[in-house]
Amino acid sequence: xxxxxxxxxxxxxxxxxxxxxxxxxxxxxxxxxxxxxxxxxxxxxxxxxxxxxxxxxxxxxxxxxxxxxxxxxxxxxxxxxxxxxxxxxxxxxxxxxxxxxxxxxxxxxxxxxxxxxxxxxxxxxxxxxxxxxxxxxxxxxxxxxxxxxxxxxxxxxxxxxxxxxxxxxxxxxxxxxxxxxxxxxxxxxxxxxxxxxxxxxxxxxxxxxxxxxxxxxxxxxxxxxxxxxxxxxxxxxxxxxxxxxxxxxxxxxxxxxxxxxxxxxxxxx
Amino acid sequence: xxxxxxxxxxxxxxxxxxxxxxxxxxxxxxxxxxxxxxxxxxxxxxxxxxxxxxxxxxxxxxxxxxxxxxxxxxxxxxxxxxxxxxxxxxxxxxxxxxxxxxxxxxxxxxxxxxxxxxxxxxxxxxxxxxxxxxxxxxxxxxxxxxxxxxxxxxxxxxxxxxxxxxxxxxxxxxxxxxxxxxxxxxxxxxxxxxxxxxxxxxxxxxxxxxxxxxxxxxxxxxxxxxxxxxxxxxxxxxxxxxxxxxxxxxxxxxxxxxxxxxxxxxxxxxxxxxxxxxxxxxxxxxxxxxxxxxxxxxxxxxxxxxxxxxxxxxxxxxxxxxxxxxxxxxxxxxxxxxxxxxxxxxxxxx
Amino acid sequence: xxxxxxxxxxxxxxxxxxxxxxxxxxxxxxxxxxxxxxxxxxxxxxxxxxxxxxxxxxxxxxxxxxxxxxxxxxxxxxxxxxxxxxxxxxxxxxxxxxxxxxxxxxxxxxxxxxxxxxxxxxxxxxxxxxxxxxxxxxxxxxxxxxxxxxxxxxxxxxxxxxxxxxxxxxxxxxxxxxxxxxxxxxxxxxxxxxxxxxxxxxxxxxxxxxxxxxxxxxxxxxxxxxxxxxxxxxxxxxxxxxxxxxxxxxxxxxxxxxxxxxxx
Numbered sequence: 001x002x003x004x005x006x007x008x009x010x011x012x013x014x015x016x017x018x019x020x021x022x023x024x025x026x027x028x029x030x031x032x033x034x035x036x037x038x039x040x041x042x043x044x045x046x047x048x049x050x051x052x053x054x055x056x057x058x059x060x061x062x063x064x065x066x067x068x069x070x071x072x073x074x075x076x077x078x079x080x081x082x083x084x085x086x087x088x089x090x091x092x093x094x095x096x097x098x099x100x101x102x103x104x105x106x107x108x109x110x111x112x113x114x115x116x117x118x119x120x121x122x123x124x125x126x127x128x129x130x131x132x133x134x135x136x137x138x139x140x141x142x143x144x145x146x147x148x149x150x151x152x153x154x155x156x157x158x159x160x161x162x163x164x165x166x167x168x169x170x171x172x173x174x175x176x177x178x179x180x181x182x183x184x185x186x187x188x189x190x191x192x193x194x195x196x197x198x199x200x201x202x203x204x205x206x207x208x209x210x211x212x213x214x215x216x217x218x219x220x221x222x223x224x225x226x227x228x229x230x231x232x233x234x235x236x237x238x239x240x241x242x243x244x245x246x247x248x249x250x251x252x253x254x255x256x257x258x259x260x261x262x263x264x265x266x267x268x269x
Numbered sequence: 270x271x272x273x274x275x276x277x278x279x280x281x282x283x284x285x286x287x288x289x290x291x292x293x294x295x296x297x298x299x300x301x302x303x304x305x306x307x308x309x310x311x312x313x314x315x316x317x318x319x320x321x322x323x324x325x326x327x328x329x330x331x332x333x334x335x336x337x338x339x340x341x342x343x344x345x346x347x348x349x350x351x352x353x354x355x356x357x358x359x360x361x362x363x364x365x366x367x368x369x370x371x372x373x374x375x376x377x378x379x380x381x382x383x384x385x386x387x388x389x390x391x392x393x394x395x396x397x398x399x400x401x402x403x404x405x406x407x408x409x410x411x412x413x414x415x416x417x418x419x420x421x422x423x424x425x426x427x428x429x430x431x432x433x434x435x436x437x438x439x440x441x442x443x444x445x446x447x448x449x450x451x452x453x454x455x456x457x458x459x460x461x462x463x464x465x466x467x468x469x470x471x472x473x474x475x476x477x478x479x480x481x482x483x484x485x486x487x488x489x490x491x492x493x494x495x496x497x498x499x500x501x502x503x504x505x506x507x508x509x510x511x512x513x514x515x516x517x518x519x520x521x522x523x524x525x526x527x528x529x530x531x532x533x534x535x536x537x538x539x540x541x542x543x544x545x546x547x548x549x550x551x552x553x554x555x556x557x558x559x560x561x562x563x564x565x566x567x568x569x570x571x572x573x574x575x576x577x578x579x580x581x582x583x584x585x586x587x588x589x590x591x592x593x594x595x596x597x598x599x600x601x602x603x604x605x606x607x608x609x610x611x612x613x614x615x616x617x618x619x
Numbered sequence: 620x621x622x623x624x625x626x627x628x629x630x631x632x633x634x635x636x637x638x639x640x641x642x643x644x645x646x647x648x649x650x651x652x653x654x655x656x657x658x659x660x661x662x663x664x665x666x667x668x669x670x671x672x673x674x675x676x677x678x679x680x681x682x683x684x685x686x687x688x689x690x691x692x693x694x695x696x697x698x699x700x701x702x703x704x705x706x707x708x709x710x711x712x713x714x715x716x717x718x719x720x721x722x723x724x725x726x727x728x729x730x731x732x733x734x735x736x737x738x739x740x741x742x743x744x745x746x747x748x749x750x751x752x753x754x755x756x757x758x759x760x761x762x763x764x765x766x767x768x769x770x771x772x773x774x775x776x777x778x779x780x781x782x783x784x785x786x787x788x789x790x791x792x793x794x795x796x797x798x799x800x801x802x803x804x805x806x807x808x809x810x811x812x813x814x815x816x817x818x819x820x821x822x823x824x825x826x827x828x829x830x831x832x833x834x835x836x837x838x839x840x841x842x843x844x845x846x847x848x849x850x851x852x853x854x855x856x857x858x859x860x861x862x863x864x865x866x867x868x869x870x871x872x873x874x875x876x877x878x879x880x881x882x883x
Binding site: 022024025028031032035036038039042043045046047048049050051054055176179180183187192193197198199 | 648651652655658659662665666669670672673674675676677678679796799801804805808809811812815818819820821824
């Protein structure tokens with residue numbers, strides 16, 4: 001157990017250093033994040049010209065929604081799917097199959113290192129810009145629950161993406177699948193527009209899919225109230241639901257991983 | 270007739286220094302210290318039409334920087350070069366029309382489509398007339414025995430087949446000067462042989478070749494002249510055969526004796542590799558101890574059972590040349606003494 | 620002059636032929652890739668639809684009018700991406716691998732070689748989504764006048780010039796900023812200003828988006844022309860695109876100059 005934690009720590013630190021060399025790639029978020037937010041700012045100001053609320057959101061809440069979604073995304077962002085597919089396609093996965101640690105845990109440790117760097121370079125500065133320059137209230141209503149939901153969303157994002165990455169064990173050209181899936185994931189996670197804008201029936205479907213737990217749920221937890229498909233839940237309740245969903249997704253990932261390794265060593269992808 | 274004339278070519282550039290410790294990396298987030306690197310310093314040499322010259326040197330010595338400048342890809346910091354009467358980096362577009370290049374590790378073919386389609390594309394880019402294109406393609410495919418493989422997608426070709434196609438790609442516009450960068454890397458013995466034969470053939474037809482490689486067989490079999498670069502300077506520029514004389518007349522001796530060799534103590538003899546008590550590999554400086562005397566002495570002291578005498582392997586020569594760096598030969602080339610004369614004088618401080 | 624153009628055209632077709640051959644090697648991939656591009660380009664129109672469905676509007680524009688802006692954006696991308704944005708991929712990939720030098724060994728202008736190398740056929744697929752959306756949007760607005768169409772033609776050319784400039788800026792950036800695929804994120808974020816009706820922005824921002832970073836020219840201005848709301852004076856904005864393009868060309872060559880005098 002202690003050895004595993006040490007390994008996670010060592011991999012995390014190595015990844016942190018590796019990416020520190022490319023920090024300018026990450027720091028460009030300081031331009032991109034605020035620019036996207038400015039566009040949202042103008043759009044919603046125009047939309048709210050002749051109304052007070054839209055789908056239950058006031059203008060301030062709407063801007064807070066996009067601000068929080070953007071900022072929390074820097075804490076939970078993930079590209080395990082891309083990375084795993086690349087390893088499989090180029091045949092480099094074999095070097096991981098030979099290590100005394102499952103690759104999914106290795107990848108998760110890498111994500112911890114990568115996001116630790118992102119915390120300083122992306123999250124902190126953009127949090128300050130949004131909070132003070134754009135006057136968006138990002139400070140969560142209930143901080144402890146906010147931390148919990150971020151951790152869960154961090155894991156959820158990883159498990160979903162890792163599963164998408166594993167499709168490359170079975171499919172030759174998994175790249176296309178990955179891109180379609182990610183687009184659908186981002187739409188169903190509420191990154192482009194709050195899920196309450198979708199038709200009622202679709203909202204019911206989205207409630208039972210894992211995607212809302214990556215972005216929509218943490219954003220609503222920050223704001224302090226949760227509602228989807230007419231279902232209103234208290235903050236502790238929705239975080240509890242999120243925890244169950246993450247556990248379920250973790251189980252799916254492990255099952256898939258074992259099947260993938262069996263296939264890898266049997267067929268030698 | 271001179272084809273390449275290089276005069277005091279120099280290239281320096283700035284690079285970031287990168288830290289290793291956590292603290293240094295944290296500091297680097299704010300400020301990255303810069304450091305000047307002298308890749309090539311005051312290089313001067315010339316090459317005649319029809320020559321085959323090998324550029325040698327350890328990794329990072331400045332070889333590829335020199336070649337990049339000679340191909341017009343990189344601008345030098347100072348110095349001049351005239352190749353085919355043009356300055357490569359100033360008249361790039363006109364210049365590259367007359368040169369070709371093959372890189373063992375960088376493919377110019379297109380991965381998913383047959384080489385023949387890539388040839389056709391190059392024909393349009395170089396504006397090669399149809400008749401010339403047909404004639405050269407015929408000639409090259411016959412010479413390299415390529416045949417139908419150039420109609421298969423590149424990704425299905427073996428490395429040897431692909432390299433042959435790389436050569437065709439580089440020669441279709443009839444270049445007078447061709448740069449080869451590790452052209453035989455990773456190839457099997459048969460492919461190496463046919464590539465080398467092809468290069469020799471083209472050289473006989475008047476094409477000048479500049480070759481860089483780490484494969485010393487390439488050098489021995491192809492190049493009459495070698496230019497060795499180390500630490501950004503030319504440390505040797507002469508015929509390959511003179512290299513051995515340059516480093517003193519040394520021989521490599523493998524010997525088996527009756528009694529243990531350990532007791533053997535002779536000036537000018539160093540043990541390179543002690544295989545067993547009675548078997549060893551020695552290096553002998555014949556200027557200090559002539560072979561005849563060495564054999565007599567060993568026979569008296571230990572009794573010779575078996576013995577093989579060979580010239581120093583080229584690897585050993587290279588290692589010595591790389592190891593001792595710039596202090597040796599530049600004096601000769603800088604003072605304008607023809608390198609050959611300097612080499613024959615063997616004025617080396619060993 | 621004619622010889623130069625003919626030789627350039629020969630080059631172009633020879634490269635297009637190999638690109639087509641390349642695509643045919645992966646037909647199924649090509650189809651999938653086109654479908655994905657279309658899906659990706661339809662996300663913003665989808666959101667627009669969702670907003671209008673909830674009874675809201677963008678500063679008084681009808682749904683069809685707003686979609687017209689996004690359709691023109693798609694059409695402009697459908698032409699500019701296959702032709703120009705391959706340059707970004709070319710510098711991104713080749714500078715990182717260290718094989719950009721191979722382009723410098725060809726006896727053609729480096730910019731032309733970079734563009735040829737990057738020609739990307741799948742991106743023509745965006746013309747499908749852009750075209751369908753364009754037809755749909757036009758069906759919901761009053762038919763444009765001849766003047767409107769003429770102004771549209773000039774402004775659409777300006778739109779392509781603006782997109783080409785973006786490609787040059789990003790590609791130039793990659794000579795220095797090796798291997799960062801995030802330049803596409805920069806493009807997407809900055810140009811997202813251009814996907815919505817211009818009047819949602821304040822006057823100052825509108826001026827900024829027309830004359831300084833002319834992303835308003837990509838879709839909004841051509842759409843305004845078709846809707847008959849722009850006078851001939853809007854064509855002055857097309858002048859801004861020419862200046863912008865000149866700037867892009869200068870920047871690209873300056874960065875190439877740095878590239879060929881750096882490194883080792």
